[in-house]
Amino acid sequence: MKRFLVIAILIATVLTFASLLEDIQARGALRIGQDQGYMPLYGTDEKGERVGFEVDLAKKMAEILGVKVEFVIVNWDGIIPALISGKFDIIFSGMTITPERALKVNFTIPYLTIGQTVLYNVKKFSSPPKYSELKDMDKLTISVQLGTTGEFAARRLFPNAKIITLETMDEAAFQVATGRADIMVVDSIYAQYMAKKYPQLASTGELLTKEDLGIAVKKGDLEFLQWLNTFIRWAKTSGLVEELKEKWGVEAE
Amino acid sequence: MSKILAVAGVIALVAAMYVAISKVYPFNWNLVVRYYILFMKGLLITLKVSVVSLVISFFLGLIFALFRRSHFEFLQDLGSIYVWFFRNTPLLVIILLTYYGVGTIFQMNRFWASVIALSLFEGAYMTEILRSGMEAVDKGEIEAARSLGMSEFQIFTTVIFPQAIRISLPPLIGQMVSLIKDSSLASVIALEELTMMGRQVGTRTLASFESYLIVAVLYVTITSIISFSGRIIERRLSLP
Numbered sequence: 245m246k247r248f249l250v251i252a253i254l255i256a257t258v259l260t261f262a263s264l265l266e267d268i269q270a271r272g273a274l275r276i277g278q279d280q281g282y283m284p285l286y287g288t289d290e291k292g293e294r295v296g297f298e299v300d301l302a303k304k305m306a307e308i309l310g311v312k313v314e315f316v317i318v319n320w321d322g323i324i325p326a327l328i329s330g331k332f333d334i335i336f337s338g339m340t341i342t343p344e345r346a347l348k349v350n351f352t353i354p355y356l357t358i359g360q361t362v363l364y365n366v367k368k369f370s371s372p373p374k375y376s377e378l379k380d381m382d383k384l385t386i387s388v389q390l391g392t393t394g395e396f397a398a399r400r401l402f403p404n405a406k407i408i409t410l411e412t413m414d415e416a417a418f419q420v421a422t423g424r425a426d427i428m429v430v431d432s433i434y435a436q437y438m439a440k441k442y443p444q445l446a447s448t449g450e451l452l453t454k455e456d457l458g459i460a461v462k463k464g465d466l467e468f469l470q471w472l473n474t475f476i477r478w479a480k481t482s483g484l485v486e487e488l489k490e491k492w493g494v495e496a497e
Numbered sequence: 498m499s500k501i502l503a504v505a506g507v508i509a510l511v512a513a514m515y516v517a518i519s520k521v522y523p524f525n526w527n528l529v530v531r532y533y534i535l536f537m538k539g540l541l542i543t544l545k546v547s548v549v550s551l552v553i554s555f556f557l558g559l560i561f562a563l564f565r566r567s568h569f570e571f572l573q574d575l576g577s578i579y580v581w582f583f584r585n586t587p588l589l590v591i592i593l594l595t596y597y598g599v600g601t602i603f604q605m606n607r608f609w610a611s612v613i614a615l616s617l618f619e620g621a622y623m624t625e626i627l628r629s630g631m632e633a634v635d636k637g638e639i640e641a642a643r644s645l646g647m648s649e650f651q652i653f654t655t656v657i658f659p660q661a662i663r664i665s666l667p668p669l670i671g672q673m674v675s676l677i678k679d680s681s682l683a684s685v686i687a688l689e690e691l692t693m694m695g696r697q698v699g700t701r702t703l704a705s706f707e708s709y710l711i712v713a714v715l716y717v718t719i720t721s722i723i724s725f726s727g728r729i730i731e732r733r734l735s736l737p
Contacts, residue, residue, distance in 0.1 A: 321700045328522060348703050387687075391700025408607075408687040409697060419687075422601065 263467035264333055265309075274306045274313050275332035279320040280412045284437050284492040285338045297492040298336050301355070304484065305475055319411055321391040324348055327462060334472070335460040338431065340393040350465075351458040352472045355485065356433075357497040359451030360397040363428040363435040365420050365444055372448040378402070378427065387416040387425035397453050398429040421445055431455075433496050440493070518706075528702035529711060539694030540715055546611050546690060547677045553616035554676070555669075558623025565628050576624065583621035589682050591618050596686045611683035611690075619676050626672060630665030631657055663734050670727035674720045681716075691715060 268274050278298075281287035286296035294315045306313035316332040327335050327349060340358075341351045364373060378384060379402060386402055388395040390409040398407050408425060410416040417438050419425035428435075435447035459472055479485050489496070518524075564576035583591070595617075596610040605613070634657050642652045684693035695712035699705030 321696045322705060324703060325522075325705045344703060390693075390696060396701070409689075409693065410687050411685065422597075 264462070264465050265468045265471055268311055268333060269309060272311050274302070274309060274311050274334075276302050276313060276315050276337075277323055277327055277332035277335045278315055278317060278337040279323060280317060280414070282338045282413050282431070282434055284433065284494055297488050297494050298338065300488050300491070301479060301484070302336050304479070308475070320389060321411075324460070327460060330462070333461070333468075338457055339460055340455040341458040342393065345460070348463070349460040350463050350469050351460055352469060353476055354456035354458050355476050355479070356457040356494070358432050358455055358457060360394055360429055360453040360455070361432040361435045361451055362448040363417060363420055363430055363438060363445055364426070364448065365423060366446050367444060368423065368426060372446065372450075373427070374448070375401070375450055375452060380404075381426075384427070385425045387419035387428045389413045389416045389430070392430075393453070393455055394429045394431065401452055402429075417445065433494050436495055437493070522706060524707060525702070525704045526707055528704050529698060529707040532698040532702065535694045535698055536691070536711060536715065539689060539691035539712075540719075542608075542689055543677065543680055543691040544719070546608065546615065546680050546683060546688070547673075549612050550615040550619060550680070551673060551676055553612065554619040554623050557616060557620030558627050561620065561624040562627040562631060565624065566631060580621045580624050583618050584625075586618075588614070588618045588679055589685060592682055592686060607683070607686050607688045610686060611680070611688050615676060615680060615683070619672060619679070622672055622675075623669070626665050626668045627661060630661035633664050634660045666727070666731050666734065670724065670731075673727075674723055677720055677723070678716065 278286050278294075282296075284296055285298045286294060289295045299315075302315075303313050314332075316326075318326045318331065320337075323335055323337060323339075324345065326332065335349070338356075339345070339351075341354060345351070362373065362375070362378065382404075384402065384405040386398045386405045386407050388398050388407060388409055390411055392413075395407065395409060398405065408416075408419065410419065413430065413434060416425075416428050416430070417434075420428045421442060421444055429452070432447070432449075432451060436449075438445050439447040459476070461469055461472065488494070515524075561576045561579050564572040565580075567573060567576075592611065592614040595614040596605070596607065599605070599613075600610045638656055638660075639652060642656050647655070680690060681692035683690055684696065687693065689697075691712055695708045696705075699708035702708065
């Protein structure tokens with residue numbers, strides 16, 4: 245009798261447990277959490293529209309689900325708490341998969357592989373500075389975006405440097421452009437994008453780390469995670485990822 | 498008695514909220530407490546910025562309050578323009594303007610940019626507080642001092658200023674508390690004060706909520722100490 249009750253309760257919970265996938269379809273909108281900007285993955289154009297590689301992928305995702313896409317913009321340092329407290333459904337914001345973050349959220353399989361690199365000011369360094377030179381430089385100021393793997397890499401790889409933490413990637417890059425910081429440690433695709441856009445900035449191209457980017461979801465909904473994994477695998481094999489990489493000039497694996 | 502009841506009520510409410518939140522958000526205090534040195538460093542910078550800004554803004558307030566009471570129309574206008582501009586511009590914008598605008602010309606570092614922005618902003622409020630304090634001094638006393646043959650400078654230092662300070666003390670202490678809280682906005686230019694340190698610890702440990710709570714408790718502690726000691730000083734200075 246007891247065993248029967250336990251099984252009955254288990255079945256009842258499984259049946260009544262609705263996946264977020266159904267919530268999204270019932271609501272008619274997929275809510276994507278991102279921070280202000282990380283071009284060419286996501287950012288805002290002159291008209292205020294969200295654009296970029298991940299924005300296009302998210303739109304495709306919503307199209308398949310048959311819903312609208314909504315972008316919820318939060319500060320990077322608050323993005324995980326915002327996901328946990330249900331401000332949006334997924335973090336699709338160029339997030340590096342780390343085991344520490346995976347204690348708080350679930351990650352999908354990676355959709356891009358990147359690395360941390362150095363963005364520098366051409367007025368400050370006439371030739372691309374190597375890590376081995378920078379590492380022992382006296383009074384090196386490094387700008388990073390608060391809470392990114394760039395910040396963590398900078399603290400680990402440049403223990404003698406002064407590290408300043410800015411709220412957005414663009415603000416951190418601005419410190420280098422105006423000479424308030426000597427270098428910025430940042431994701432390689434962003435460094436390449438900025439080097440192309442601004443003549444005073446350049447990327448060393450030297451990869452200091454290797455990192456996988458994945459989509460993060462709240463813990464406890466494996467159904468939804470499974471669907472996202474399927475979507476990523478499909479986007480890769482169907483050529484959509486390659487096509488979008490070409491479109492946005494994303495140079496990554 | 499009613500005070501004890503109120504405090505108990507608030508504590509019960511906070512505890513209930515904590516329990517409710519911990520159902521959806523697993524608290525992890527060990528991680529955050531390990532970084533207590535960073536919180537202390539941040540608190541020290543917050544106090545440094547606040548104290549330096551307090552001194553500068555007090556003198557700015559004093560100077561512009563005198564300008565506004567002066568007989569020269571030019572100085573009066575200067576005072577009004579200063580108060581008008583800094584009371585009608587958000588502090589955040591003033592900090593950004595100081596650091597990225599003026600700071601670029603003078604090669605100002607983050608600490609001094611924050612101090613100058615905060616001083617200018619709070620100085621405008623100090624101006625109005627001190628001016629109203631000076632205006633509240635009995636006109637008869639000033640006339641009496643004049644008829645005794647005291648110079649204008651003597652009248653200010655011995656009659657107006659001591660009384661104006663006494664009258665202005667409660668709002669000045671309120672402004673001091675605001676200044677400490679406002680200094681958190683300097684985190685936007687990456688000054689490593691308490692709020693920024695809390696955000697750094699939050700992202701490093703992925704325990705933002707715990708970190709923000711510690712930051713809040715530290716702010717409440719310092720501002721309460723100031724309000725409390727302010728009340729004691731007021732009582733000491735108040736006329737029988």
